[in-house]
Amino acid sequence: MPADQLVSLASLVVKTGRxxxxxxxLPSIQSQKAKVVILSEGCGANRSKKIQDKCAYYQIPLIMLNPLRFNAISSKVQGAMSVLDEGFAKSILNQAKLDSSLQLFNV
Structure with a gap:
Protein backbone atom coordinates (compact mmCIF):
# COMPACT_ATOMS: atom_id res chain seq x y z
CA MET A 1 0.00 0.00 0.00
CA PRO A 2 1.48 3.39 -1.00
CA ALA A 3 0.57 5.12 2.26
CA ASP A 4 2.71 2.64 4.19
CA GLN A 5 5.65 3.61 2.00
CA LEU A 6 4.82 7.24 2.69
CA VAL A 7 4.93 6.56 6.43
CA SER A 8 8.25 4.74 6.00
CA LEU A 9 9.73 7.70 4.12
CA ALA A 10 8.44 10.15 6.74
CA SER A 11 9.97 7.98 9.47
CA LEU A 12 13.32 8.14 7.69
CA VAL A 13 13.01 11.93 7.57
CA VAL A 14 12.52 11.98 11.35
CA LYS A 15 15.52 9.69 11.87
CA THR A 16 17.74 11.93 9.75
CA GLY A 17 16.50 15.06 11.52
CA ARG A 18 15.55 16.86 8.28
CA LEU A 26 5.45 27.75 10.92
CA PRO A 27 8.82 29.54 10.54
CA SER A 28 10.00 26.73 8.24
CA ILE A 29 6.92 27.32 6.07
CA GLN A 30 7.34 31.10 6.09
CA SER A 31 11.02 30.91 5.17
CA GLN A 32 10.08 28.34 2.49
CA LYS A 33 12.59 25.84 3.86
CA ALA A 34 9.69 23.38 4.12
CA LYS A 35 9.34 21.36 0.92
CA VAL A 36 6.20 19.49 1.99
CA VAL A 37 4.03 19.55 5.12
CA ILE A 38 2.36 16.46 6.55
CA LEU A 39 -0.65 17.22 8.75
CA SER A 40 -2.67 14.79 10.83
CA GLU A 41 -6.42 14.89 10.33
CA GLY A 42 -6.63 14.66 14.12
CA CYS A 43 -4.82 17.97 14.60
CA GLY A 44 -6.81 20.71 16.35
CA ALA A 45 -9.06 22.90 14.21
CA ASN A 46 -7.27 26.21 14.88
CA ARG A 47 -3.78 24.84 14.32
CA SER A 48 -4.91 22.89 11.28
CA LYS A 49 -6.43 26.00 9.69
CA LYS A 50 -3.35 28.09 10.45
CA ILE A 51 -1.06 25.49 8.84
CA GLN A 52 -3.34 25.09 5.82
CA ASP A 53 -3.50 28.88 5.32
CA LYS A 54 0.30 29.26 5.59
CA CYS A 55 0.88 26.41 3.14
CA ALA A 56 -1.60 27.90 0.68
CA TYR A 57 -0.05 31.38 0.92
CA TYR A 58 3.55 30.18 0.52
CA GLN A 59 2.54 27.44 -1.98
CA ILE A 60 3.97 24.57 0.06
CA PRO A 61 2.44 21.15 -0.74
CA LEU A 62 0.31 19.80 2.11
CA ILE A 63 -0.66 16.19 2.77
CA MET A 64 -3.50 15.36 5.16
CA LEU A 65 -2.81 11.97 6.74
CA ASN A 66 -5.03 9.67 8.79
CA PRO A 67 -4.19 10.02 12.53
CA LEU A 68 -3.31 6.32 12.87
CA ARG A 69 -0.85 6.49 9.99
CA PHE A 70 0.53 9.82 11.19
CA ASN A 71 1.16 8.43 14.69
CA ALA A 72 3.13 5.58 13.11
CA ILE A 73 5.74 8.06 11.84
CA SER A 74 7.33 8.82 15.21
CA SER A 75 6.52 9.46 18.84
CA LYS A 76 8.40 12.79 18.55
CA VAL A 77 6.02 14.27 16.00
CA GLN A 78 2.55 15.28 17.12
CA GLY A 79 0.00 16.87 14.80
CA ALA A 80 2.16 18.15 11.96
CA MET A 81 5.64 18.17 10.50
CA SER A 82 7.44 19.76 7.58
CA VAL A 83 10.02 17.96 5.48
CA LEU A 84 13.10 20.11 4.87
CA ASP A 85 14.97 17.77 2.51
CA GLU A 86 14.02 18.14 -1.15
CA GLY A 87 14.82 14.53 -2.11
CA PHE A 88 12.63 13.09 0.64
CA ALA A 89 9.90 15.61 -0.19
CA LYS A 90 9.79 14.53 -3.85
CA SER A 91 9.59 10.87 -2.86
CA ILE A 92 6.85 11.56 -0.32
CA LEU A 93 4.82 13.56 -2.85
CA ASN A 94 5.18 10.81 -5.46
CA GLN A 95 3.90 8.22 -2.96
CA ALA A 96 1.06 10.53 -1.90
CA LYS A 97 -0.06 10.98 -5.51
CA LEU A 98 -0.36 7.18 -5.84
CA ASP A 99 -2.71 6.93 -2.86
CA SER A 100 -6.20 8.19 -3.71
CA SER A 101 -7.31 8.11 -0.06
CA LEU A 102 -5.03 11.03 0.88
CA GLN A 103 -5.94 14.69 0.59
CA LEU A 104 -3.30 16.74 -1.24
CA PHE A 105 -3.23 20.53 -1.35
CA ASN A 106 -1.05 22.99 -3.33
CA VAL A 107 0.51 20.22 -5.43
Whole structure:
Protein backbone atom coordinates (compact mmCIF):
# COMPACT_ATOMS: atom_id res chain seq x y z
CA MET A 1 0.00 0.00 0.00
CA PRO A 2 1.48 3.39 -1.00
CA ALA A 3 0.57 5.12 2.26
CA ASP A 4 2.71 2.64 4.19
CA GLN A 5 5.65 3.61 2.00
CA LEU A 6 4.82 7.24 2.69
CA VAL A 7 4.93 6.56 6.43
CA SER A 8 8.25 4.74 6.00
CA LEU A 9 9.73 7.70 4.12
CA ALA A 10 8.44 10.15 6.74
CA SER A 11 9.97 7.98 9.47
CA LEU A 12 13.32 8.14 7.69
CA VAL A 13 13.01 11.93 7.57
CA VAL A 14 12.52 11.98 11.35
CA LYS A 15 15.52 9.69 11.87
CA THR A 16 17.74 11.93 9.75
CA GLY A 17 16.50 15.06 11.52
CA ARG A 18 15.55 16.86 8.28
CA UNK A 19 12.15 18.00 9.55
CA UNK A 20 10.55 20.75 11.60
CA UNK A 21 7.77 20.42 14.16
CA UNK A 22 6.22 22.38 17.00
CA UNK A 23 7.42 25.98 17.28
CA UNK A 24 9.74 25.54 14.28
CA UNK A 25 7.00 24.41 11.90
CA LEU A 26 5.45 27.75 10.92
CA PRO A 27 8.82 29.54 10.54
CA SER A 28 10.00 26.73 8.24
CA ILE A 29 6.92 27.32 6.07
CA GLN A 30 7.34 31.10 6.09
CA SER A 31 11.02 30.91 5.17
CA GLN A 32 10.08 28.34 2.49
CA LYS A 33 12.59 25.84 3.86
CA ALA A 34 9.69 23.38 4.12
CA LYS A 35 9.34 21.36 0.92
CA VAL A 36 6.20 19.49 1.99
CA VAL A 37 4.03 19.55 5.12
CA ILE A 38 2.36 16.46 6.55
CA LEU A 39 -0.65 17.22 8.75
CA SER A 40 -2.67 14.79 10.83
CA GLU A 41 -6.42 14.89 10.33
CA GLY A 42 -6.63 14.66 14.12
CA CYS A 43 -4.82 17.97 14.60
CA GLY A 44 -6.81 20.71 16.35
CA ALA A 45 -9.06 22.90 14.21
CA ASN A 46 -7.27 26.21 14.88
CA ARG A 47 -3.78 24.84 14.32
CA SER A 48 -4.91 22.89 11.28
CA LYS A 49 -6.43 26.00 9.69
CA LYS A 50 -3.35 28.09 10.45
CA ILE A 51 -1.06 25.49 8.84
CA GLN A 52 -3.34 25.09 5.82
CA ASP A 53 -3.50 28.88 5.32
CA LYS A 54 0.30 29.26 5.59
CA CYS A 55 0.88 26.41 3.14
CA ALA A 56 -1.60 27.90 0.68
CA TYR A 57 -0.05 31.38 0.92
CA TYR A 58 3.55 30.18 0.52
CA GLN A 59 2.54 27.44 -1.98
CA ILE A 60 3.97 24.57 0.06
CA PRO A 61 2.44 21.15 -0.74
CA LEU A 62 0.31 19.80 2.11
CA ILE A 63 -0.66 16.19 2.77
CA MET A 64 -3.50 15.36 5.16
CA LEU A 65 -2.81 11.97 6.74
CA ASN A 66 -5.03 9.67 8.79
CA PRO A 67 -4.19 10.02 12.53
CA LEU A 68 -3.31 6.32 12.87
CA ARG A 69 -0.85 6.49 9.99
CA PHE A 70 0.53 9.82 11.19
CA ASN A 71 1.16 8.43 14.69
CA ALA A 72 3.13 5.58 13.11
CA ILE A 73 5.74 8.06 11.84
CA SER A 74 7.33 8.82 15.21
CA SER A 75 6.52 9.46 18.84
CA LYS A 76 8.40 12.79 18.55
CA VAL A 77 6.02 14.27 16.00
CA GLN A 78 2.55 15.28 17.12
CA GLY A 79 0.00 16.87 14.80
CA ALA A 80 2.16 18.15 11.96
CA MET A 81 5.64 18.17 10.50
CA SER A 82 7.44 19.76 7.58
CA VAL A 83 10.02 17.96 5.48
CA LEU A 84 13.10 20.11 4.87
CA ASP A 85 14.97 17.77 2.51
CA GLU A 86 14.02 18.14 -1.15
CA GLY A 87 14.82 14.53 -2.11
CA PHE A 88 12.63 13.09 0.64
CA ALA A 89 9.90 15.61 -0.19
CA LYS A 90 9.79 14.53 -3.85
CA SER A 91 9.59 10.87 -2.86
CA ILE A 92 6.85 11.56 -0.32
CA LEU A 93 4.82 13.56 -2.85
CA ASN A 94 5.18 10.81 -5.46
CA GLN A 95 3.90 8.22 -2.96
CA ALA A 96 1.06 10.53 -1.90
CA LYS A 97 -0.06 10.98 -5.51
CA LEU A 98 -0.36 7.18 -5.84
CA ASP A 99 -2.71 6.93 -2.86
CA SER A 100 -6.20 8.19 -3.71
CA SER A 101 -7.31 8.11 -0.06
CA LEU A 102 -5.03 11.03 0.88
CA GLN A 103 -5.94 14.69 0.59
CA LEU A 104 -3.30 16.74 -1.24
CA PHE A 105 -3.23 20.53 -1.35
CA ASN A 106 -1.05 22.99 -3.33
CA VAL A 107 0.51 20.22 -5.43
Missing amino acids: YARGDNL
